Amino acid sequence: MRTTRGMWLIAAVALAVGAAGCGDDDDDVVTIPSSDGSSPSVVMDAHFNVEQRPYMTVTNGSTPQQANAKPDETVTLIATGSDTDGGVKTIEIYMIKDSCGLPDPDDELAEACFFDFAYVVAANPDPDVMKTAGASAAKSRTVSYNVDFPHDSTRSFEAEVSARVTNWAGDKVDSAHITIEGRT
Secondary structure: OHHHHHHHHHHHHHHHHHHHHOOOHHHHEEEOOOOOOOOOEEEEEEEEOOOOOOOEEEEOOOOOEEEEEOOOOEEEEEEEEEOOOOOEEEEEEEEEEEEEEEEEOOEEEEEEEEEOOOEEEEEEEOOOOOOOOOOEEEOEEEEEEEEEOOOOOOOEEEEEEEEEEEEOOOOEEEOOOEEEEEEO
């Protein structure tokens, strides 16, 4: 009988803790103020799918990071923007991609290289971007993106990635960048 009572007590406590965690989502939202004097913050992680390899993290104000990727590797980027007193309007991941491949047909000694400008590869905006002061907004937003590195031996690839958070006051904050190079 003790075991049964003990199990019921454990189950009751677990249920109470679970119910407390599933309550109102007021902890995740904030009322958009008419003016917001604080800046949002941003953090971005790069997760490598190679065993025993740690992930890298950059924030606004941190030092840029650099890593090498293996052929056929996928690097997962996860960015989170936060503004606990003004709310997050959007979180975005930007990428500049350079790739070089087979020799240029016009010059046998030169590789054909392609350089892209920074562009948004993933975004998580608030569903109602027209909100104004007094409306509710999320305190944080998260977005992810996978960078796939080529597997053939005739190409090199470099991706420079960063994240940008924008709050409802229009303040934009960028993370430091992570440069990931791959030569197959």
